[in-house]
Amino acid sequence: AQKVTQAQTEISVVEKEDVTLDCVYETRDTTYYLFWYKQPPSGELVFLIRRNSFDEQNEISGRYSWNFQKSTSSFNFTITASQVVDSAVYFCALSDEGVAAGNKLTFGGGTRVLVKP
Amino acid sequence: NAGVTQTPKFRVLKTGQSMTLLCAQDMNHEYMYWYRQDPGMGLRLIHYSVGEGTTAKGEVPDGYNVSRLKKQNFLLGLESAAPSQTSVYFCASSYSRRLGQINTGELFFGEGSRLTVL
Numbered sequence: 180a181q182k183v184t185q186a187q188t189e190i191s192v193v194e195k196e197d198v199t200l201d202c203v204y205e206t207r208d209t210t211y212y213l214f215w216y217k218q219p220p221s222g223e224l225v226f227l228i229r230r231n232s233f234d235e236q237n238e239i240s241g242r243y244s245w246n247f248q249k250s251t252s253s254f255n256f257t258i259t260a261s262q263v264v265d266s267a268v269y270f271c272a273l274s275d276e277g278v279a280a281g282n283k284l285t286f287g288g289g290t291r292v293l294v295k296p
Numbered sequence: 297n298a299g300v301t302q303t304p305k306f307r308v309l310k311t312g313q314s315m316t317l318l319c320a321q322d323m324n325h326e327y328m329y330w331y332r333q334d335p336g337m338g339l340r341l342i343h344y345s346v347g348e349g350t351t352a353k354g355e356v357p358d359g360y361n362v363s364r365l366k367k368q369n370f371l372l373g374l375e376s377a378a379p380s381q382t383s384v385y386f387c388a389s390s391y392s393r394r395l396g397q398i399n400t401g402e403l404f405f406g407e408g409s410r411l412t413v414l
Contacts (some may be wrong), residue, residue, distance in 0.1 A: 184303050188336065212401045224386065224405040240303045270338055274401050282327055283354070286338035 181206045181261035183273050192250045192261050193295050202271030202288045212274040213247065213254045214284065219267040230254065261294045268292070289293075298322050302387050302406035309413045317372040317409050319387030324410035328370040329354075329403065330362060332383040339386060345370055346392070377413045380398045385409045 182205040189206040192198045204213065228238065230247050237246045242259045258265050268291045272284040300321045309315055320326065322379030326347050331339040331354075343365040359381060361373045372391075374381060388403040 183338075185338075202387075214401070222384070222408050226402050229401055270337075275303075280342070282403060283341055283344060284333075284339075284403055285355075286340070288336050288338045 181273050181275055181285040182269050183285055183287035185269075185271055185290050187290045188288070189291040189293065190291045191295065193251040194263060196261050197256045198261050198292060198294075200258075200269050200271075200292070202254045202256065204252050204254065204271070204273045204288060205274055206273060214274065215254075215256050216272060217267045218270065218289070222283070224270075226265045227256075258292070261292075263294050263296055266292060269289075282288050285293045297340065299361075300387055300389055300404050300406040302385070302409045304408050304409060305407065307412070309374075309411065311378060311413060313377050314373070314375050315411075317385055317387070317411075319370045319372070319406060320391040321368055321370075321387075321404070323389060323404065324367070325389035325404070326367075327390045328364065329388045330360070330370065330372045331386045331388065332356065332385050333386060333408070334345075342372065342385075370389075374411075377411075379413045381411065382413045383411060384409060 184203045211232045212216040213230045217227055218224040235247050244257045246255045270289045270290045274282050274284050304317045309393045329344040330342040333339045334347050342356055343354050343362040345351045348367040351362045363371045386408050387406040390403045
């Protein structure tokens with residue numbers, strides 16, 4: 180069965196500090212997709228990134244960067260120079276390409292990030 | 297562009313009452329999902345549908361029923377609400393891998409429906 184673990188339940192930083200969110204996943208399939216979603220205090224879920232299991236290149240998008248390491252089954256997310264607007268709950272999720280139908284996502288428990296001014 | 301719309305946004309029920317949550321999407325997506333979000337547990341899949349007229353159980357289906365009579369709508373029903381069903385419910389939709397639609401695997405979520413069962 181698929182499983183996504185976000186060991187950090189809450190992280191508190193001061194503005195401009197970097198923050199790294201850990202995500203460890205388990206799957207028996209060789210083809211899968213990993214995602215990060217952001218849930219700001221307003222409650223909606225915002226898609227941040229998708230990465231497939233064959234692409235281990237790190238990705239940077241502005242102040243956001245992602246480090247995918249298949250060898251350790253990890254897909255970590257770093258926010259550089261954090262800002263108050265980054266305060267949110269962040270979810271890591273896994274989609275099993277081997278499932279017969281559906282893009283069903285398995286979510287981690289989420290990490291709440293609080294950025295203090 | 298509405299995207300995924302859930303109604304109602306808030307509801308308070310008494311134990312044993314029934315209700316239906318409605319999800320509507322205007323993106324012509326084949327796949328639709330219902331998740332529930334509870335503190336510390338992330339989002340858990342209740343039921344999903346891969347097309348009109350089809351539904352399937354997810355991780356936590358007990359106590360819920362669903363219907364997908366029209367492609368754009370996915371209904372989640374609680375026949376006899378229990379306090380354990382107090383949660384925030386999210387509907388989502390996505391493109392299909394099977395029909396050649398552009399598929400990034402991304403789920404498009406509604407804004408959520410907060411349900412309290414007393």
